[in-house]
Amino acid sequence: MSAPFAAPFTSLRYPFAIDGAQGQIAQERDYAAHVEQLIKQLLLTSPGERIDRPDFGCGIKRLVFAPGGEVAATLAQTIIYQSLSKWLISVITVHEVSVLAIEERLEIRIGYAIRARGERRYLNLQVTP
Numbered sequence: 001m002s003a004p005f006a007a008p009f010t011s012l013r014y015p016f017a018i019d020g021a022q023g024q025i026a027q028e029r030d031y032a033a034h035v036e037q038l039i040k041q042l043l044l045t046s047p048g049e050r051i052d053r054p055d056f057g058c059g060i061k062r063l064v065f066a067p068g069g070e071v072a073a074t075l076a077q078t079i080i081y082q083s084l085s086k087w088l089i090s091v092i093t094v095h096e097v098s099v100l101a102i103e104e105r106l107e108i109r110i111g112y113a114i115r116a117r118g119e120r121r122y123l124n125l126q127v128t129p
Contacts, residue, residue, distance in 0.1 A: 076108070
């Protein structure tokens with residue numbers, strides 16, 4: 001049995017960029033980095049932002065301004081878990097989502113496994129206005 005993604009893997013790099021050395025669109029060749037980019041896109045995209053998928057996204061930036069500290073963190077945690085479970089279920093298994101609201105920022109920690117590899121990873125993200 002061959003290993004998943006034994007063939008070379010490439011995708012567009014997020015955020016979109018031009019590779020100055022090659023004079024072409026920048027590519028991501030690491031599958032784990034690609035999955036991390038997918039998670040970041042989901043978290044930082046607001047629902048309604050994509051015309052073709054108006055319900056895609058988590059809109060986590062809007063919660064930075066939500067009152068209530070711990071209440072905002074719990075709401076963010078729920079929204080993140082539901083969004084990851086809905087949009088990336090074929091790519092990852094979510095094991096943990098924790099959010100801390102500290103002053104004007106959200107500190108997010110996501111524990112997940114990449115389904116294709118069974119590889120456990122963590123993403124720590126700080127969202128500020």
